[in-house]
Amino acid sequence: MKGLRRFLDKAKPNFMPGGKYAKFQSVFEGFETFLLTPNTTSATGVHIHDSNDSKRTMSVVILALMPALLFGIYNIGYQHYLAIGNAEAGFAAMFVYGLIALLPKIVVSYAVGLGIEFIGAQIRKHEIQEGFLVTGILIPMICPINTPVWMIAVATAFAVVFAKEVFGGTGMNIFNVALITRAVLFFGYPAKMSGDAAFVATDPVLGLGAGTVTDAFSGATPLGQAAIHAGTAEIQLTNIVGEPISVLDAFIGLIPGSVGEVSTLCILIGAAILLLTGIASWKIMCSVFAGGFLMALLANTFATPDYPVSMLSPGYQLCLGGFAFAAVFMATDPVTGARTETGKYIYGFMIGVLAILIRVYNGGFPEGAMLAVLFMNAFAPLIDHCVVSANISRRLKRAKANNN
Amino acid sequence: MLSKKNKEVLFNPFSKNNPVIVQVLGICSVLAVTAKLEPAIVMGISVTAVLAFANVIISLIRKTIPTNIRIIVQLVVVAALVIIVDQILKAYNYEVSKALSVFIGLIITNCILMGRLEAFALSNGPWDSFLDGVGNGIGYAMILVVVGFVRELLGSGTVFGFQVIPQSFYDMGYMNNGLMILPPMALITVACIIWVHRSRNKDLQEK
Numbered sequence: 001m002k003g004l005r006r007f008l009d010k011a012k013p014n015f016m017p018g019g020k021y022a023k024f025q026s027v028f029e030g031f032e033t034f035l036l037t038p039n040t041t042s043a044t045g046v047h048i049h050d051s052n053d054s055k056r057t058m059s060v061v062i063l064a065l066m067p068a069l070l071f072g073i074y075n076i077g078y079q080h081y082l083a084i085g086n087a088e089a090g091f092a093a094m095f096v097y098g099l100i101a102l103l104p105k106i107v108v109s110y111a112v113g114l115g116i117e118f119i120g121a122q123i124r125k126h127e128i129q130e131g132f133l134v135t136g137i138l139i140p141m142i143c144p145i146n147t148p149v150w151m152i153a154v155a156t157a158f159a160v161v162f163a164k165e166v167f168g169g170t171g172m173n174i175f176n177v178a179l180i181t182r183a184v185l186f187f188g189y190p191a192k193m194s195g196d197a198a199f200v201a202t203d204p205v206l207g208l209g210a211g212t213v214t215d216a217f218s219g220a221t222p223l224g225q226a227a228i229h230a231g232t233a234e235i236q237l238t239n240i241v242g243e244p245i246s247v248l249d250a251f252i253g254l255i256p257g258s259v260g261e262v263s264t265l266c267i268l269i270g271a272a273i274l275l276l277t278g279i280a281s282w283k284i285m286c287s288v289f290a291g292g293f294l295m296a297l298l299a300n301t302f303a304t305p306d307y308p309v310s311m312l313s314p315g316y317q318l319c320l321g322g323f324a325f326a327a328v329f330m331a332t333d334p335v336t337g338a339r340t341e342t343g344k345y346i347y348g349f350m351i352g353v354l355a356i357l358i359r360v361y362n363g364g365f366p367e368g369a370m371l372a373v374l375f376m377n378a379f380a381p382l383i384d385h386c387v388v389s390a391n392i393s394r395r396l397k398r399a400k401a402n403n404n
Numbered sequence: 405m406l407s408k409k410n411k412e413v414l415f416n417p418f419s420k421n422n423p424v425i426v427q428v429l430g431i432c433s434v435l436a437v438t439a440k441l442e443p444a445i446v447m448g449i450s451v452t453a454v455l456a457f458a459n460v461i462i463s464l465i466r467k468t469i470p471t472n473i474r475i476i477v478q479l480v481v482v483a484a485l486v487i488i489v490d491q492i493l494k495a496y497n498y499e500v501s502k503a504l505s506v507f508i509g510l511i512i513t514n515c516i517l518m519g520r521l522e523a524f525a526l527s528n529g530p531w532d533s534f535l536d537g538v539g540n541g542i543g544y545a546m547i548l549v550v551v552g553f554v555r556e557l558l559g560s561g562t563v564f565g566f567q568v569i570p571q572s573f574y575d576m577g578y579m580n581n582g583l584m585i586l587p588p589m590a591l592i593t594v595a596c597i598i599w600v601h602r603s604r605n606k607d608l609q610e611k
Contacts, residue, residue, distance in 0.1 A: 162592065187586060188583035188584070189579050189582065191579070
């Protein structure tokens with residue numbers, strides 16, 4: 001630690017105004033505060049400082065994402081070897097395949113996003129903001145594995161500039177930047193973001209996992225299968241080689257889907273980390289699940305073959321697709337969510353309801369979690385406003401009653 | 405032929421006083437007709453023609469119009485001109501006319517027209533009004549063309565319906581961006597033009 005401090009102190013003059021690398025001052029400060037807590041203190045008044053600044057917060061969120069990410073990497077390999085009829089390839093081979101397939105996407109997402117952040121911070125002479133640390137890992141996790149790397153680069157650049165920088169950078173954005181990236185991909189390149197060819201990697205990477213796809217293979221996700229189900233018979237969801245899957249399978253997550261969203265179990269481990277450290281709001285998280293469960297129950301009660309997804313039981317609805325991931329990692333984003341305590345219940349509940357509503361009753365979109373969160377992002381300030389003004393009028397009334 | 409004032413009237417709407425990117429008028433049609441370049445150009449020409457002649461007509465009769473009913477008179481003049489344009493388009497370029505559908509008819513409600521008639525034609529002579537109409541029409545058409553070009557190029561890979569992005573790009577995995585065809589991207593493209601324009605013209609920026 002002391003060595004690190006001394007090294008940074010020695011390098012610092014070069015980056016101060018007038019120094020050799022003054023242009024990279026914001027970059028230097030970013031790294032310095034990332035490595036060591038700054039010892040700047042307030043000059044006036046009484047302040048309470050907590051060591052848990054936004055950089056530490058982001059690190060904990062990254063930690064919470066790790067179980068879902070690692071499982072997602074394994075699942076990429078598992079689905080691939082299952083598709084080529086070699087399900088006994090072993091844990092190591094599957095994990096390495098998934099890692100090699102996913103790594104370029106993570107690198108590109110970080111390189112493009114951080115690059116734009118650095119340039120933006122330098123132009124405005126701001127400090128580097130750390131918000132992209134989390135966004136950068138979320139983007140590859142919410143995309144299908146077969147999304148081309150250049151598309152991720154284009155969409156990330158678009159989202160960082162238009163959803164974040166134009167609003168004033170980290171902490172000022174109205175919409176969740178990772179979800180805007182996904183929305184750009186989803187509406188810009190629908191062929192690569194949905195359908196049967198998007199969610200299972202069938203090509204070998206770097207010579208690993210070569211083989212031809214078996215005859216029984218179908219790359220449709222469980223929600224995709226449900227959406228095209230016809231008739232009144234109960235829906236039997238299957239994995240990619242036609243074996244039936246239960247709610248428990250969907251919960252554990254060895255099913256096709258976007259990288260990070262498949263395993264509800266691992267997402268819940270992440271949720272536990274976020275809640276124990278007090279970073280995410282349990283009110284939002286629980287109310288998303290409550291809203292989703294009630295809506296799924298309602299849809300299931302009035303199930304009709306016209307909307308085949310409504311025939312899925314609430315258990316499936318909560319475990320399949322991106323619902324759990326959105327509830328734990330997207331809805332709880334403190335920047336774009338509701339801030340008032342009562343507002344958090346309303347905000348979360350509406351996300352849950354809308355996600356299932358879109359999924360069940362809109363045939364065009366097999367998954368609704370992304371759109372539900374983005375939609376409620378737009379309404380969060382309104383919810384807050386209503387809660388605050390209700391509070392004000394209640395207290396005014398009370399004051400009046402006391403005066404009389 | 406063109407005095408200094410004439411030049412200002414004609415050229416100001418191109419940049420400093422552009423109806424779309426400075427006054428933010430006529431946004432509805434910018435959204436609706438710019439997915440392809442050809443309809444965008446036809447729309448630009450139509451609006452320029454209607455605006456120029458409506459300006460001239462209103463300017464000629466400006467002293468006889470009773471103030472109380474001037475909006476109605478303006479509407480009648482514009483509506484008559486729009487119908488003429490619509491019929492000409494249907495007769496000579498039916499495909500584009502179909503692509504533009506109701507938006508030719510909706511030129512009547514284009515805020516640029518009412519704005520110019522109210523603000524300029526009612527208080528200036530016919531020649532000035534004609535130049536003002538042409539200037540504003542071209543200012544509007546310029547933005548339409550830029551937006552239409554960007555959206556057609558990125559959304560369909562074509563310009564005027566001819567493929568300009570080489571097939572080899574598609575073979576390597578390039579894809580057209582479907583979002584560009586959707587209306588939101590028209591707004592975002594216009595916003596980008598406004599962004600560039602304002603950062604180049606410091607006097608347009610609010611303090």
